[in-house]
Amino acid sequence: MRLPNPLDPVSQLLDLLPRVVGLVPTVEGLLDRIESTRLAAEELIARIETTRRSGEDLLAGAAGQVARIEALVDSLEPRLTELGPVLDRLVPIARELADTTSPDEVAALVKLVDQLPEVADKMESEVLPVLSTLGTVAPDVHDLLGVARELNEVLEKVPGVSRAKKKIDAEQAERGIA
16 A cells, blocks of 8 residues: 655646646636626616616506597497497498589589578578568469459450460460460
8 A cells, every 4th residue: 555645735736737827818718708798798687677668668658548549439439339320321322422423513512501691591581571471462463363364355355456466475485485
């Protein structure tokens, strides 16, 4: 059996010393790479945190918009449900109106609508009062027609008037007057 040499560990250490010294630059390089990786990771974490905060802000804004849209849908839904059947009936009418109405007709209709207040005033102030008196005018017109018939009968008895009457009737027939 051999006795351990007390200098063996020291000599082994001395043998390792050049290898350890040779490893120092590699270890330093590794430490530099670890440090740059750590810095890059910290920068990435900071960017991730900024993105996360932006995402939270975006979600908060979207939640507000969703609430507004939900309120709008809640208010419109009953009205649209009620108007659905009416719109179903109006669509073909609107389509036909769009297909058959010219721009000139639309312009004329706009002009007519613009004149409606004046037309309504004239109807109220001039036409309706005349219409209300037609009931009292009818007997007078009837009497006037009776007098005109009697006058025709008298004129037919006057010599030469029947020829003049036939001539007048022929001229009126040519012009389309009854």
